[in-house]
Amino acid sequence: MSLAFVHLSDIHFGQEKGGDLYINNDVKERLIDDVRQLVAQLPSRKAAGLIVTGDIAYAGKEAEYKEAGLWLDRVAQAAGCKKTDIQLVPGxxxxxxxxxxxxxxxxxxSITTEGQQALDGFLRSPVDTALLYRRFLAYQPFAQAYRCPLDDQGGQPEAHVAHLAEGRSLRFIRLNSALICSKRDTHGKLILGARQRVIAQRPGEEIVVLSHHPLGWFQDSEDATRYIRNRARVFISGHEHNPSVRVESVRQGQDVMMLAAGATVPPTQHDTFTYTYNVIEFGWEPETDSLEVKVRPRAWDDEQKRFVNDAVRLGGQQPRFVLGCPNFRGPNQSEQAETVTPELNDEQVEIVISAPEQAHAQDEKMTDEYSLLLLRFFRDISPDNRLKILVDLGAIPPGWTDALSQPNERRALDALVKKGRLQDIVQAVDQVEQQ
Incomplete structure (x- = not known):
């Protein structure tokens, strides 16, 4: 069994001015056509989902995410996956x-100068935390819609898990590399923070880390790199618009793959920085109990005005990598590497994105309904209407008028779902959309 993902990065919705709008819109249309044709060639004839490594918008505005959502719906349809099967990180x-x-x-x-100590201090204050995260005002509901919320304590949010074979899964961890981004950012001055860079391990799981910024952009890059090399199997980033891939041998039987994306829609298009995207296929290699990664890089051919195989930027038209995976449970392995298994709280619920052999039909239906509800609730209706629904359904006290933080809004929604009121919320959203 293999799982393929359409990988996009740096789409920059809202950057277009004048005639560039028509050019970039045409490229996005051709990308949808190309995804449809490319996915039809996969063994499964469909993708497991989409991965977007940041810079979805250009100025972080609500209108940009509205446009992005409509386009991503169409990309997902062309890829043969559900429109809720999208993972994203902020840029x-x-x-x-x-x-x-x-x-x-x-x-x-202060955080840039003083580092972890200052970050910890601000995160202890609800007022400071709210101010810090207000920069993501329009991004946060968009991310919530795709089950990719930002953790409001500077940590890792809920992970997505994809099952490859018996006892062998991929855990996708998403980093907020833009945690302390400002109006101008300097290479090597950003911070991930300990809550993000400490990556836990679990038996039978190999980790794929998604980040907008490459590791060199962080003050704490040395420690983050040690965690990535020793705990993760694949690290995928964007930001620099310069596609590259390399595999590093950490030790015997253990590798890490570093994949840097190009820009799906760069600020300017020329031979060096052109429109690019990837299809990444993950599979289990049973002979060596390894992770097989196939990358199908695509790039814009300006002469033909369409996407073609990119034989230049990632070292071949369809590069294939086999990565040593010490965390996979092979049939002859009785011992496992020492692992750390953190407790999950209500906001870190494991979402299984592909486990048909393990899930009952009832559970799958419930998961699909819940995922679609999140998409509609956080992406497709206004904050005022979301608040009204939560008040009307008794999730928050009557007469409440203050804005809710995104985590608290999600908690209120989930509290209703746990009480068996999912259909009540769906009906309320239907009524809003029919107005």
Whole structure:
């Protein structure tokens, strides 16, 4: 069994000016056509989902995400997956610079200068935390819609798990590399923070890490790199618009793959930085109990005005990699590497994105309904209507008018779902959309 994902990065919705709007819109249409044709050639004839490594928007505005959502729906349809099967992380363009006040600037400067200690101090204050995350004002509901919320304590949010074979899974961990991004960012000055860079391990799971910024952009890159090399199997990033891939041998039987994406829609198009995207196929290699990764890089051919195989940027038209995986449970392995298994709280619920052999039909139906509800609730209706629904259904007290933080809004929604009121929420959303 293999799982393929359409990998997009740096789409920059909202950057277009004048005639560039028509050019980029045409490229996006051709990308949909290309995805449809490419996915039809896969063994499964469909993708397991989409991966977007940041910079979905250009200025972090609500209208940009609305446009992005409509387009991603169509890409998902062309890829043969559900429109809820999308994973994303924020980039520096997903922050709204208009929300950076003088107080926010001082906070970000303090974190940049003092590092982890200052970050921890601000995260202990609900007021400071709210100010820090306000830069993601439009991104946050968009991310919630796809089950990719930002953790409001600077940590890792809920992970997505994909099953490859018996006892062998991939856990996708998403990093908020834009945590302290400001109006201008300097290479080597950003911070992931300990809550993000500490990557836990679990038996039978290999880890794929998604980040907008490559590791070199962080002050804590040395420690983050050690975690990536020793705990992860694949690290996928964007931001620099320069596609590359390399496999590093960590030790005997253990490899790590570093994949840097190009820009799906770069700010300017030329021979060096052109329109690119990938299809990444993950599979289990039974002979060596390894992870097989096939990359199908695609790039814009300006002469033909369409996407073609990219034989230049990633070292071949369809490069294939076999990665040593110490965490996979092979049939002859009785011992496992020492692992750390953290407890999951209500906001870190494991979402299985492909496990047909293990899930009952009832559970799958419930998961699909819940995922679609999140998409509609957080992406397709306004904040005022979301608040009204939560008040009307008794999730928050009557007469409540204050804005809710995204995590609290999600908690209120999930509380209703746990009480068996999913269909009540669906009906309320239907009524809003029919108005």
């Amino acid at each position: 520096n363009h997903d922050i709204d610079r208009d929300e950076i006040t003088k107080a926010t600037e001082l906070m970000l400067q």
